[in-house]
Amino acid sequence: MNLRGKQKRFLRARANHLQPLFAVGKEGLTANWLAQLDGALDRRELIKVNILQNADVTTDEVKDFIEGQTDIQVVQTIGRVLALFKVSANKDMRHLSDQVKKI
Template sequence: MTMKPLINLGKNGLTPTFVSGVADAIESRELIKISLLQASEETPKTVGAYLSQEIPGLEVAQTIGRTVLVYKQANDRDNRRISNEIAKL
């Protein structure tokens, strides 16, 4: 996957601000990559589970190393590029 991480998680951890940023980004893009920096004490599994709990409909698509790829269908039909492609399959 050539997508670059859109959001980095550092030493501040899983804060409401972090969750809000992920929610905003996922609404406009549907699929985002989150990179866990070395300063982060969280694991990719913990981050994925926490985000899935905090953002209804969010799914962890993949984890590789310290990177988490998450997906959620956009509420706004204009932002549904990926989900429209998936529906065609």
């Protein structure tokens, strides 16, 4: 699902109050980390990821790694925090994506 401007604005507003659930640290980006991130997005559809100060990767590298290997979309980047969105594979968990489609 490609997001339009109004849809991204809606998701950014929803992500504003969320705390980061995942962090990128000194171990960097791995396939296992990405699989856990994908699983969490199947349950929640919208999460935040924090890039720690001791991480060897930049924000752009994390964004390219996530978007290049999955269908996860980066909704917003603020400093070292990314807001991520993905439509859930489980139809029972698609509350947020159903609202986004109506916009």
